[in-house]
Amino acid sequence: MELFWHRRDLRLADNVGLAATADRDTVVPVFVFDDDVLAHASDVRVRRLLDGLAALRDDYRDRGSDLLVAHGDPATVLPRVAEALDADRVVWNRDYSGLARRRDAGVRQALHDAGIRREAHHDSVLHTPDSIRTNAGDPYSVYTYYWRKWTDREVDPPAPTLDASDLADRSELVDTVDTLRAGDDDGLRADGDERQGVDDRPATDDHSTTDGGSATLTPGVGDLPTPAALGFAEPDAEIGPAGTDAARERLDTFLAHGVFTYDDDRDYPAREGTSRISTFMKYGEIGVREVYAATERAMAEARSDDPDTQSDSDETDGSDDSDEKGPAAHVEEFQGQLAWREFYTQVLYHNPEVVTENYKEYEEGIDWRDDPEEIAAWKRGETGYPIVDAGMRQLRQEAFMHNRVRMIVASFLTKDLLADWRHGYDHFREHLADHDTANDNGGWQWAASTGTDAQPYFRIFNPMTQGERYDPDAEYISEYVPELRGVDPEVIHGWHECSPTQRANAAPEYPAPVVDHSERREAALAMYKRARGEDPDG
């Protein structure tokens, strides 16, 4: 018997570590609520994690098995559970963040001390952070060069899905938990009313948990705590569905249509132009090899439908930047986003300090303005810049924000409000369901001109023209900013130029701009020049 430790890979399909252990022996799956990880969590992400775990547990139950759930320090919990099961080995998939690597080193040592074998696999990316380097052997800091190597590499096929015969029977897991509970195991919390705060109802379709109180958790079979039991509240945001089935449905829908026009539509937030699979990928409810294989099938379909790519694939296959892109080029553009995810993963892996520090240091340091009232208005979505406010409100409502709008609101915070990107990163971390340390940090440092391959400091988005270009009919804005519904799009995009009377007539509830973009643009240029040790007036 072997123990498989789920972390950011809540799935049975295309799971490299899980498939490797199932190939050898009977598998017992386990998830551990770890306080060190929970210390960095948020209401949104705890709710979403619980939904993902419920879906995973149901997938195990469908196969006659279940998910072992515990709460405690994994370095204590895992050896104890492995011993109780008489398991030969504990297996997991690697997580490349600094926190995860420190935790995993502790677990490895504890298992070693307990005489239990351990094995870690690469799973969450197609190409490991160490495998793509410059010719000089350094990690890449420029995406374009990274992408060229990324796209040339062979990709593994999806790992096989587990079936019932690979898994320990549910009754064995129940016996193990009884043994652990009877042993009064201090590494596993067993105090208090052990049934409070957990949900061990039979599998249901809605994958939900109930609020049963705030007791600490016992190790259990399929017992999932409520957010309250973990110290979190139910979020206000409406978070979408979780689990592998939902992820596949989302991807299939996108690959049936959206992917073939991806590069035309992806920047328009009112269109359904992107896949919206980021949250599923963050929790590992769908494997990246499965996603990639599906895009390759879409690519083959695009090529077979496109006479140009049939006659001369080099001319139109991804390298054509004209408006007349063939469908294969759109699919390739989408694959490019998967590469961005891996690019930022390797940036974080090689530079774990970027979580709190600028990747690119400025000689004199950046003297951020950091006005608390302006930052608060940004967080509330009340800056008086309609596209910015729509994005910030989408974030609160859906725990998600469209990529183009993420770029706009991040530029606005750093270059119009002159606020440190860390304020934005922390806010996104709290509210995004798809928050991923590497991608979120990469996105923020890009916008703030402090990252790898970042926007040059003098490239400053104009929030009005961005809104006008990417939401011309103000459909997206009207969806999330009800005060502006029914207002002429021209007035919306010209809000900064309206007189107080015009504003009062058009949308009395909607605020005037908190800052003047032109003035702040100049102030931002001066701030960055000073940071570079240059004359701000030069």
Ligand SMILES: Cc1cc2nc3c(=O)[nH]c(=O)nc-3n(C[C@H](O)[C@H](O)[C@H](O)COP(=O)(O)OP(=O)(O)OC[C@H]3O[C@@H](n4cnc5c(N)ncnc54)[C@H](O)[C@@H]3O)c2cc1C
């Ligand atoms: C300030 C800022 C913060 C961001 N924070 C996050 C975050 O916490 N988590 C996150 O997954 N993405 C983040 N992104 C990247 C991007 O906005 C989201 O991945 C994307 O909006 C998710 O929607 P989608 O699944 O429809 O994307 P699609 O356009 O359909 O892309 C498919 C997948 O590719 C990956 N991807 C796409 N764009 C990027 C990108 N620029 N960088 C890295 N990976 C990308 C994601 O996994 C995404 O699901 C951030 C971008 C910015 C500018």
